[in-house]
Amino acid sequence: MKKIIALFFIGMFTCQFASAQYRMPYIPYMDSVMASYLKGINVQANAHKYAPEESDSLFALNRHLMAYLKGIASDYKTIGSHFSNAENMGLMSMISEDKLFRIYAWDTWTGNTMHYFNSLAQYRFGNNASIKVLNDISDSSKPLDPGSYPTEINTVKTKKGQTVYLLTDCTVASAHDKAEGIKAYTIENGELNAIPFFKTKKKITNYIDFVYDVTYDSLTSLIISIHFSPDKKSLYIPVITRTGHLANEYWEYVFNGKKYVFRKKIKGIKV
Numbered sequence: 001m002k003k004i005i006a007l008f009f010i011g012m013f014t015c016q017f018a019s020a021q022y023r024m025p026y027i028p029y030m031d032s033v034m035a036s037y038l039k040g041i042n043v044q045a046n047a048h049k050y051a052p053e054e055s056d057s058l059f060a061l062n063r064h065l066m067a068y069l070k071g072i073a074s075d076y077k078t079i080g081s082h083f084s085n086a087e088n089m090g091l092m093s094m095i096s097e098d099k100l101f102r103i104y105a106w107d108t109w110t111g112n113t114m115h116y117f118n119s120l121a122q123y124r125f126g127n128n129a130s131i132k133v134l135n136d137i138s139d140s141s142k143p144l145d146p147g148s149y150p151t152e153i154n155t156v157k158t159k160k161g162q163t164v165y166l167l168t169d170c171t172v173a174s175a176h177d178k179a180e181g182i183k184a185y186t187i188e189n190g191e192l193n194a195i196p197f198f199k200t201k202k203k204i205t206n207y208i209d210f211v212y213d214v215t216y217d218s219l220t221s222l223i224i225s226i227h228f229s230p231d232k233k234s235l236y237i238p239v240i241t242r243t244g245h246l247a248n249e250y251w252e253y254v255f256n257g258k259k260y261v262f263r264k265k266i267k268g269i270k271v
Contacts, residue, residue, distance in 0.1 A: 027078070027083075030072050030081075031082075031083040034069065034083060034089075035083075035086045035089045037065040037068065038089035038090045038106060041061045041065070041090070042090065044057050044058040044061060045058060045109030058109065058110060062118060062138065065106070065118075066133075069104060070120065070133070073120060073122040073129065074131060076124045076129035078122075078129075079095070079099060079102050079122055079124050079129055080095065090106050091106050092105045092106060092149045094151075094152070095153065096155050096165055097153075097155055098155065098163065099124070100123060100125075100163075101187065101192075102121070103121055103122075103167060104119065104120045104122065105118065105119035105134075105147070107149070110137060111146070113174045113175040114173055115146065116137050116145075116146050118135055118136055119148065119149070120134060121134055121185075121192055123187050123192050124187075125187055125190050132192045146172070146173065147171070148171040148181070149170055151180070151225075152168040153166070153167055153168075154228060158258055163186065164184050164185070164186055164195070164197060165184070166182055166183070166185075167183050167185060168225075169182075169183070173211065175215070177211055177214065178211070179211045179212075180209060180210060180212075180225060181207055181209030181226075182209070182226050182235070183206055183207045184196075184197035184198070184206050184207075197259045197260060198235075198253060198259060199259055199260065199262060208237055210237065210238055210240050211240065211244065212238070212240050212244055212245065213243075213244040224238045224246045224248060234252055235252070235253040235255070236250040236266075237250060239251060249265055249266065251265055
């Protein structure tokens with residue numbers, strides 16, 4: 001019976017969206033579609049708490065929202081659009097300063113203490129736009145990944161004039177553990193590519209992250225995260241102790257015009 005109700009719920013969305021499409025400007029219409037899917041996900045997530053075995057509708061709504069977002073994000077006109085209703089329902093969205101790179105993410109509410117996020121990158125080149133799925137829990141061809149949500153997008157220019165997008169994100173691994181990371185991307189020849197842009201003590205990589213104990217550190221007055229100096233010449237990565245706690249120390253990386261290179265460990269920096 002619950003599955004029949006869920007199918008009716010999804011079908012009701014489809015009928016409402018089809019009729020609204022001809023009455024509303026297309027950006028507000030897109031906003032309303034995504035907001036309705038997210039509202040449905042929230043409703044089904046609450047039901048899922050009390051009936052964990054009845055999760056088909058929750059996965060279906062997340063799958064439909066991903067398919068819809070992939071469709072609208074292929075239109076370059078949407079990259080700078082506001083989807084306020086969807087954001088009020090849980091859509092997380094961040095866009096670069098030059099309006100050429102945007103990230104969308106949402107909590108699928110399919111996990112327990114670990115949160116699983118779907119996420120998608122949208123990028124523009126000329127009057128064209130394309131997408132890159134960063135995480136999709138319904139993709140059975142890949143190992144299940146909890147994904148992450150964006151916290152900031154920064155941009156820097158290299159000496160050769162290349163624009164590099166630095167995406168900071170967060171993963172919720174459990175009720176105790178969180179991970180923050182930063183990844184470098186470029187848009188070249190119509191493709192979004194992760195590039196090796198950080199030189200650590202041991203290697204050159206496109207991603208740096210750290211995992212820390214949320215429970216312990218929420219009891220302190222420290223507000224510690226990955227951040228830049230005002231001129232973006234320095235990048236600060238928090239140091240984690242052997243017990244998984246934030247140390248109020250940072251690994252400092254300095255931008256040399258080509259990449260961020262590890263310099264030294266320093267004491268606390270105000271965020």
